[in-house]
Amino acid sequence: MQYDHRATERKWQDYWRERGLFKAARHPKKKFYNLVMFAYPSGDIHMGHCKNYVIGDVYARYKMRRGYDVLHPFGWDAFGLPAENQAIKIGTHPEKWTLENIRISDESLKSLGIGYDWDREIITCLPEYYKWTQWMFLLFYKMGLAYKREAYVNWCPGCQTVLANEQVIDGSCYRSNCHAVIEKRKLNQWFFRITEYAERLLEGLDRLDGWPENVKAMQRNWIGRSEGCDIVFKVAGRDIEFKVFTTRPDTVYGVTFMSVAPEHPAVEELVKGTRFEPDVRQYVQAATKRTERERIEKDKDGVATGCHAVNPLNGERVPIFVADYVLPEYGSGVVMGVPAHDARDFQFARRYNLPVRVVINPPGAALSAESLTEAYEEPGIMVASDEFTALDTAAGIAAVSRMLAERELGGPSVHYRLKDWLISRQRYWGAPIPIVYCDICGMVPVPEQDLPVELPNETTDFIPKGRSPLAAVRDFINTTCPKCGGMAMRDPDTMDTFVCSSWYFLRYLDAHNDKEFCTRENADRWLPIDQYIGGGSEHATGHLIYFRFFTKVLFEAGYIPVDEPALHVFDLGMVLKDGEVMSKSKGNTVPAGQFVQEHGADVARLTILFAAPPEREMEWSDEGVTGAERFMQRLYRLVTENHDKAGAGVPSRITGDNEALYIKINQTVAKVTHDLESFKYNTAIAALWELLNALYVTERRDDVFHYGLRAVIDLLSPFAPHLADELWSLGGGQGSLLEQAWLEHDERYTESRSRTIVIQVNGRVRSHLEVVGTMPEGEVKKMALDDERVNRHVAGKIIKKMIYVPDKLLNIVV
């Protein structure tokens, strides 16, 4: 008889739903918040997505059977550019397109048998959700963490919008369909003050034991904490001073020039009305027009300002340049030039024939400025540095910093690479920024009771023109001032979709509350996330930082009980097909709905799980599908051939004949349990396969055999739940295995009665000894030496020593 996956899977999905097995408890006693990262709805989900959901589902089902009250929700990150681009291309409204995709994908997820609490499904593009995204914005605004400023920002000419720093990859747009080279534009935009939390975000990483090391490393890298020293340089004859940041204050006697970023606000003042003004103006104009990539690729250059800065330590006057290798957004946008000890300064100095002065010598050697071919950047011993001469780098840094602090000319300081998060987007399909501009009252936040600020639905023109399409929608943009009631305008921009996804994990906890984003009771009940799945290292410096940032802010504001969102994060490898990441744009997807129709949900699940360990990327292959199908048929056949017995309990009598099988069963229970805890699903399934093979070759179909069948079915249930429940019920089991406690192994029968002692000669395996129970060391040695195969290698040689590992191994050294 063949297994009919369509009817069976439908039957059990209906059963689970009717019994409400995946509805999270309202008052959990032993809570487990199991979260898979939600997704962007772009058509039907494919096997690449499914991997996340299947792995999350296996874990959820396992935890349920271990007695946890599991919360396992799902939702959609539904705002974003693809919907809008689709609208431009074929004219469908983004909302219609998005909701239709969600409908199809939900169906696929259900057909895969993923056990979500569907009552809590969230869709970020619906007003009942984005109302609270806007509320978050207002909270940040109140806390001084949302602010608007004019700045040079990343502009994507492809998407016609600004982007956050995190969305620029190698100078290009992060979106896979775009990859346009990013330009700089000076615009007035909204930012979240994430830099305020740089230290807390960094420090928190040390406590995240359950996070992957690589993700933590990437975040540390991204935050980029740098310890050093500020030094104040006054501009000679002018009332201007520059505070520069350096990690090497020990090289301050080697300063021979100073460079200012072209974007620096003081540049104008430095040269105004001087003969240098035209050249500098021209340079600044050219530099600010360049993309970041162009600036990096070209040789370092600059232009003199005619001004001089005074070195606070030795009183020397050094020329000030404007140079575009200086980043405006890091430190103070001004650097001191130490050509002898910094590669960039060295290049710059050689180009403009600026003096090079050695102030650090390598230990036990002396450098000369003339013969220097590259900067010496290593630590060393200070020279030509007044009273600091002869100090080493570490001592020098401390001494110079201390002295500067005493004289109030700077002192120790810390800088971060992390920049504030630019959240404005000049696009339609996002949550409108709830701010109103009034001629009289200025910038006014929309009062909470007026939320949500709804997106106008009748919009038809989504073509980006360098400003938000909303700016052209009169009914939307024109409004009244919440303060004075006069005429006012709304902010035409929408928020970065990463804002929506920064707090979604909280909405699941109270998905239908229209008074609060989530009650404190619900937050207390479920937080933190116990297991976050599918974060993916591609999100390490985006979503995974943002959602930690939101958590810390909401914690400080008193809304939630934790300052870190997730205890454990598990990264998954991607699914490849034909060697490339499965993606719609590449056209190499295996759509989930269609595959399930054809092969069944359990086959899809087993194929994904067995192919590779979850954290590794896997190649989707038809051979894998064959294997999964074969396994299921094999199990189905063996159970139906031995019908009505698979519900068997623990056998009452173990005899010499069936003891080995019973031990194998118990070992399998232990192994699968252990592997489930540690996400080693591929080896768990391999263990089941092994047990199934062992059952096939078992002649005696006694109660140990039947218990073996039951064990396979039982242990299979998180992986292939439909088949498992079907076989469970065929064998007389009640309801679903989800309603049964997880199988325990019998401690008395996990060790084989007989063991193999390996006999080595000089570390090479020569023979084996089958031993029942334990054998004294002397006996083992005697038997080993009697062994013919061992003897061959020992005979005629002197035995130097014998190493004996009890019950395991004997190594004879000759």
Place this chain on the structure above:
RNA sequence: GCCGGGAUGGUGGAAUUGGUAGACAUAGCGGACUUAAAAUCCGCUUCUCUGAACAAGAGAGUGCCGGUUCGAGUCCGGCUCCCGGCACCA
């Protein structure tokens, strides 16, 4: 350049703390069943060599070179290559 991860049969991948390398699957080959094929079940399959041999045996083998150890895929030192992240960050 810096940080993180990786390299094991034809293929995907196994191997708690150093203790039988290659579990399990897949592909291939052989056998059983069948009129036949498919399906199914059973077996074999790291490489090289000795051997008439289905006997039996020897040697080599986890990216490369070296080390520690009775014993190394696993530990240490030095490389090569691949993947991911960061990088004009002062």
